[in-house]
Amino acid sequence: MSVYIYCIRENYSYQSSITGREFENEWFKLSPDGAVIIKGTNYQGYAWDGCSPKLKLKDIYFGIPEAVLNFSTGQSKTYYASLIHDVFYQFSKEVRAFIKRKEVDREFYAILKMDDFRGAGLYYFSVRLFGWMWWYRI
DSSP: OOOOOEEEOSOEEEEOSOOSOOEEOSSEEEOTTSEEEEOTTSTTOEEEOSSSOEEEETTEEEESOOOOEETTTTEETTHHHHHHHHHHHHTHHHHTTTSOHHHHHHHHHHHHHHTTOTTHHHHHHHHHHHTHHHHTOO
16 A cells, blocks of 8 residues: 655656656656656646655554755755655656666755755665665566
């Protein structure tokens, strides 16, 4: 069972350093120039679980904590990093032939640093250490 804590209802654009590759499906698009668009307008919006893993028990989430509020964005400091990271991981089966997991993890780290998240190094270390379990899932 999936646990979603966030949902975007409008498209979100991000300029990644993953260039020279192209992919598109109903939920996101990667352009050769590195532009990523998460399609929040499909159906009821793109939903994801934030920093993983999470377990929901009744109305309480247990797992990796989300960061404090970034006052300039109005979201958690891990919100955008987890959005970009999760969309690539969710569709890793489709993109892993031409995108390396390390590239996606670096984007996660770069966004955490951009949002001035003090736990960026620890979270990056964690996705590098454990992320293969989700990237290579069947």
